[in-house]
């Protein structure tokens with residue numbers, strides 16, 4: 001059976017699709033067979049992301065296309081969930097995923113929303129064990145990411161060690177329908193930033209599987 005990673009949040013625009021697409025890409029690059037299920041048909045979704053570019057290096061499926069046979073051959077399945085899921089849907093997700101990944105920014109508002117969602121996931125001990133926050137859009141300069149990670153951990157929340165920093169390469173990748181490692185550009189700084197953005201994702205993928 002493949003390892004199932006569901007990426008979800010109650011707040012919109014926290015980076016679910018960006019993270020899902022890139023994680024699937026990182027697993028694939030590491031030699032694992034990755035499938036991305038796009039449960040969010042709207043504009044920022046993974047399916048539309050793939051359609052804007054030359055194609056992504058892994059299979060992207062709509063929920064209707066998901067067949068047990070297709071998934072059985074995968075090592076890892078990443079689910080990009082819909083924008084504002086209902087609590088009932090989150091509960092179902094908690095039962096079918098091996099890992100529930102909750103992306104969060106480091107601003108107070110985002111951290112409050114994340115803490116609230118984690119409190120819900122913690123109601124069930126099994127779900128609690130599967131749920132992890134990943135801090136994203138972390139300012140590359142300063143210690144906001146480290147501080148948020150420490151605060152969350154002190155409140156009993158499991159947080160991925162890897163901080164996904166904020167880079168323009170992620171935004172550009174979505175526009176071009178590629179992964180951030182493949183965003184074209186010139187100069188040493190561009191290269192450094194795209195490499196750092198990709199390195200964050202690969203490091204995170206190793207933490208997960």
Ligand SMILES: Nc1ncnc2c1ncn2[C@@H]1O[C@H](COP(=O)(O)OP(=O)(O)OP(=O)(O)O)[C@@H](O)[C@H]1O
Nearest residue numbers: 012013014015016017018044137165166167170171
């Ligand atoms: N690490 C990052 N650095 C910079 N920008 C980022 C990063 N992650 C996401 N973004 C940008 O933040 C915006 C929201 O990201 P994304 O669409 O992935 O969020 P989402 O949670 O899937 O949103 P929705 O709830 O609408 O589905 C996008 O413009 C994306 O390019």
Ligand SMILES: [Mg+2]
Nearest residue numbers: 016017044045
């Ligand atoms: Mg999305």
